[in-house]
Amino acid sequence: MLEKNYTPKDFEEEIYKDWEESGDFQPDMRSSKDAFSIVIPPPNVTGVLHMGHALDNTLQDILIRYNRMQGKKVLWQPGMDHAGIATQMVVERNLAKEGISRHDLGREKFIETVWQWKEKSGGTICKQLRRLGASCDWSRARFTMDEGLSRAVRKIFVHLYKDGLIYKAKKLVNWDSKFMTAVSDLEVVQKETVGKMYYYKYPIEGSANEFVHIATTRPETMFGDTAVAISKDNEKLKQLIGKNCIIPIINKVIPIIADEHADPEKGTGAVKITPAHDFNDFEVGKRHNLPLVNILNPDATLNENTPFAGLSTMEARSKTIEKLTELGYMEKIEDHPMVIPYGDRSGVIIEPLMTDQWFVDAPVLAKEAIRVVEEGKMEFVPKSYEKTYFEWMRNIQPWCISRQLWWGHQMPIWYGPDETIFCEETEAEAQAAAEKHYGKAVELRRETDVLDTWFSSGLWAFSTLGWPDKTEYLETFYPTSVLVTGFDIIFFWVARMMMMSMYMMKEVPFKKAYIHGLVRDEHGQKMSKSKGNTVDPMETIEKYGADALRFFMAAMETQGRDINMSESRIAGYRNFATKLWNAARFGEMNECKTVEGFDETQVNLAVNQWIIAKAKEATKEVTQNLDNFRFSDAANSVYQFVWGSFCDWYIEMIKPLLYGENEADKTETRATFAWVLDRILVILHPFMPFITTQLWNNTAERSVKLIKAPWPKKEQIDESVMHKVDWAIDLISDIRSLRAEMNLPAGAKLTVYLKDMNNQSKQNMKEFRTIICSLSRLEKLEEFSGEITPDMVQSVFKEGAILLPLKGVVDFAAEKERLRKELEGLNKRLEGYAKKLNNPSFVDKAPATVVDEEKRRQSEALESKAKVEAALQRIVNL
RNA sequence: GGGCGCUUAGCUCAGCUGGAAGAGCAUCUCGUUUACACCGAGAGGGUCGGGAGUUCGAACCUCUCAGCGCCCACCA
Numbered sequence: 001m002l003e004k005n006y007t008p009k010d011f012e013e014e015i016y017k018d019w020e021e022s023g024d025f026q027p028d029m030r031s032s033k034d035a036f037s038i039v040i041p042p043p044n045v046t047g048v049l050h051m052g053h054a055l056d057n058t059l060q061d062i063l064i065r066y067n068r069m070q071g072k073k074v075l076w077q078p079g080m081d082h083a084g085i086a087t088q089m090v091v092e093r094n095l096a097k098e099g100i101s102r103h104d105l106g107r108e109k110f111i112e113t114v115w116q117w118k119e120k121s122g123g124t125i126c127k128q129l130r131r132l133g134a135s136c137d138w139s140r141a142r143f144t145m146d147e148g149l150s151r152a153v154r155k156i157f158v159h160l161y162k163d164g165l166i167y168k169a170k171k172l173v174n175w176d177s178k179f180m181t182a183v184s185d186l187e188v189v190q191k192e193t194v195g196k197m198y199y200y201k202y203p204i205e206g207s208a209n210e211f212v213h214i215a216t217t218r219p220e221t222m223f224g225d226t227a228v229a230i231s232k233d234n235e236k237l238k239q240l241i242g243k244n245c246i247i248p249i250i251n252k253v254i255p256i257i258a259d260e261h262a263d264p265e266k267g268t269g270a271v272k273i274t275p276a277h278d279f280n281d282f283e284v285g286k287r288h289n290l291p292l293v294n295i296l297n298p299d300a301t302l303n304e305n306t307p308f309a310g311l312s313t314m315e316a317r318s319k320t321i322e323k324l325t326e327l328g329y330m331e332k333i334e335d336h337p338m339v340i341p342y343g344d345r346s347g348v349i350i351e352p353l354m355t356d357q358w359f360v361d362a363p364v365l366a367k368e369a370i371r372v373v374e375e376g377k378m379e380f381v382p383k384s385y386e387k388t389y390f391e392w393m394r395n396i397q398p399w400c401i402s403r404q405l406w407w408g409h410q411m412p413i414w415y416g417p418d419e420t421i422f423c424e425e426t427e428a429e430a431q432a433a434a435e436k437h438y439g440k441a442v443e444l445r446r447e448t449d450v451l452d453t454w455f456s457s458g459l460w461a462f463s464t465l466g467w468p469d470k471t472e473y474l475e476t477f478y479p480t481s482v483l484v485t486g487f488d489i490i491f492f493w494v495a496r497m498m499m500m501s502m503y504m505m506k507e508v509p510f511k512k513a514y515i516h517g518l519v520r521d522e523h524g525q526k527m528s529k530s531k532g533n534t535v536d537p538m539e540t541i542e543k544y545g546a547d548a549l550r551f552f553m554a555a556m557e558t559q560g561r562d563i564n565m566s567e568s569r570i571a572g573y574r575n576f577a578t579k580l581w582n583a584a585r586f587g588e589m590n591e592c593k594t595v596e597g598f599d600e601t602q603v604n605l606a607v608n609q610w611i612i613a614k615a616k617e618a619t620k621e622v623t624q625n626l627d628n629f630r631f632s633d634a635a636n637s638v639y640q641f642v643w644g645s646f647c648d649w650y651i652e653m654i655k656p657l658l659y660g661e662n663e664a665d666k667t668e669t670r671a672t673f674a675w676v677l678d679r680i681l682v683i684l685h686p687f688m689p690f691i692t693t694q695l696w697n698n699t700a701e702r703s704v705k706l707i708k709a710p711w712p713k714k715e716q717i718d719e720s721v722m723h724k725v726d727w728a729i730d731l732i733s734d735i736r737s738l739r740a741e742m743n744l745p746a747g748a749k750l751t752v753y754l755k756d757m758n759n760q761s762k763q764n765m766k767e768f769r770t771i772i773c774s775l776s777r778l779e780k781l782e783e784f785s786g787e788i789t790p791d792m793v794q795s796v797f798k799e800g801a802i803l804l805p806l807k808g809v810v811d812f813a814a815e816k817e818r819l820r821k822e823l824e825g826l827n828k829r830l831e832g833y834a835k836k837l838n839n840p841s842f843v844d845k846a847p848a849t850v851v852d853e854e855k856r857r858q859s860e861a862l863e864s865k866a867k868v869e870a871a872l873q874r875i876v877n878l
Numbered sequence: 879g880g881g882c883g884c885u886u887a888g889c890u891c892a893g894c895u896g897g898a899a900g901a902g903c904a905u906c907u908c909g910u911u912u913a914c915a916c917c918g919a920g921a922g923g924g925u926c927g928g929g930a931g932u933u934c935g936a937a938c939c940u941c942u943c944a945g946c947g948c949c950c951a952c953c954a
Contacts, residue, residue, distance in 0.1 A: 005916095006914095006916080190950095190951095190952095197954080214954075215954050216954055217953095217954075218954095229954095261954095262954080263953095263954085266953075266954060267953095267954035268954075269954090270954085271954045272954070278954095280952090280954095281954095336953095337953090338953070339952085339953075384882070384883080385882090387881075387882070388881080388882070388949070388950085391880085391881065391882095391949095391950075392949095392950075395950085395951090487948090487949085488949095491949095491950095518948095522889095522890080523889095523890090524890085524947090555901095555902090556890095556891080558891085558892065558893095559894095560883075561883090561884085561891085562947095562948095564890060564891080566889095566890060566891095566902085566903080568890095568902080568903050568904085569890080569902060569903070571903095571916075572902060572903070572916090573902095574916065575914095575916040575917090576916090577916090578914070578916045578917095579913090579914065579916080579917085581913085581914080582913040582914035582916095582917090583913060583914080584913080585913050585914080586913035586914080587913085588913090589912090589913070590913090625894095628894080630894075632891095632892070633892085633894080636892080636901075639901095640901090647913085647914085648918085651913070652918095655911095655912090659912085733920095736919060736920065737919090737920065737921090739908095739919085739920085740907075740908065740919065740920040740921075741920080741921085743907085743908080744908095774911095777911080826897075827934095828934040828935075829897070829934070829935075831934070832933075832934055832935085861897085
């Protein structure tokens, strides 16, 4: 028995538990069909489910369930990312509450603490994903720091190193002074701010009143200046080139050099060069062999190379200005719009800093990653993201992979006493290599840096399947079928997976990358905690059910567009679930039970034939749309069918039958109802797995679980039967409309006379009389013979009935006219094609594909013409 | 500066290859008919941002103007 009310909370969790415990999420390796696999974008171990995850994972789950029902070997590989910086931050913050710093604990103890934290509090998100209905094979869940994945990381690192694709270099890198680590270019966000431009002057050496005028936004960096540059095309200033100037305060002499970097149009035309603290200046410095003067400590305070050692940059800045003003070198200060780099995690200003770091030679790895996309071996959906990908990949810079953190994969690098580098997968191998190198055993020192988190995520597509071992899963599921993720991590992750996979596996990590947008708030604003406009998916699930949230995500997902949150819409999809629930209850009340061996091609009643055809049509649409990743179209197809066709029309139309006397009709209708409801549960299951399963389990004894129920194969759809019932539906709609327009009282009896009837419509009227009268609340439905009979007059006056305008309710004349016009248009169109295709200049000039395209359209128009002609013929016959 | 995208009903948005404008919500009217008021029936509402062009035919293609958004790079 189905409960009277649809209360998803009561069964969603239980159903999930059953799936998981029965192993329903594990791939059926015995299946003879293709494999289908997705690797989950691993959420951070610190992560909590937000709407972005809800979207991403709903889409994946829809694809997974859909393919599972097709009988394929289906794997959704779950797991989590150790999220270096994020996790270290969380744990450090917790420790700080107790007044402990990580340095108090020491590296080993700290890492132990992180692991403890992970076991205890990490992975909340996996529970939440279960609540959403994500049918991942949790028994295979991986963690980027688990033993197997760590081995994969070491192996590929050593491989890359020995191929010369990983190297150590002293370079200017983005330095995060909060976490005291280097970060990659991608982890730096540029923010617009209104800053100040400071104008001051450096005296020229050996001259009392000659100066070079400088403009800068960062006066405190002057202590690191090692030159001033002027363009040799700068007519006004070029006479200064070759002279020396003096940095005030520290009275250091530096040369004035000629360099194109100094744009005469910008600033004062003369640029102070600080090679150790600016990426452009670094390049200038390289060109002129300038010394590098580092003025910063790792915590971004100034060092002993400046007079303000220990001060922060801001403090040093005001001190510098103060001093310059005092000495008479300061000229003016102006407001200046500028862009300042911040760390995406730390939120502090990122400083370019000279340090020893490790790099991956990304430009080399990018080549293959670009090629396979060019060749279509990996396709972006929507395709437009290809361009973004190419653009970035073709301009890729070496990837800084070393982090001066503690939480992460420590690099498999050991140094000998003379700093010789040994890169091996294990310490023992490194020892052996060192012994060979030195001819004796020596003490090795391990590199303390850890790897960028994205290094290990870059291996995710194959490391989770067991690589470097040759496992059955790797064999079966690699390359994975599709990757589903947001556009914001194309560079962070998609690109890196492409590079790593192409390098190591020589094969794409996934055949398609489905890229979706962002989930925004109701008004299209980005959701953020600081704005307070976030919506917690768990609360939404609590309130409306996971099915409603999932359906919302699917229905809103149109390619290449962001999704705006809309509670009213989620409520609408909860209502949809309620509607289905009640429809099922209707079936239960009327003993509509699934009939084993029911042959839906053998039903007799037109309404039953009609709903079966409609169900097949909906199935076809869902199938096609899911195959093309058109989630919203797929969702809308089911929605329209369930609410629009099944509930609004079919259930109403069969009521007279079910409450009637004809037992054969009843039997057939009950069986049909059950068949259609089952079909709905099947095609709706990927979107709303919980309610469909609950109904599946409670409306009949089943030999198959819904999660593994076979997805219908291609079916023959009987279109001719649709017209008859559509005729009745049109008639009913028109009568209802007239009734409302005429403002008839609710109980008013109504008699309708139809005129211009032909054989077909006479037959239709006979067949659907009961249904039509019942649904449009008619007293009588009669044919108008052309004369007003005493009967008709009687019905008006005696029964209080209303005599409708005797013109026939459906305006076939207008319909005929419409079709005639359409046919006219089609004929013109065909003429147009004929003209075009017979025109030699068009055929000669246009590429063959264009000509083919025109020909294809022509034949399409021909087809349409045939259809319209047939429709017109039907009307004429009616 | 380079790239991408958007502008369609009051709101949020669909509209796949050009062939007579759609959904959800909101609004208005009617309705306690035995699945459902988380409901049913009906209605109103759009010169598809402006302009020009291609076409027999344009929301869709081309050009142009205006507004909005995102990404990348740079900014002494």
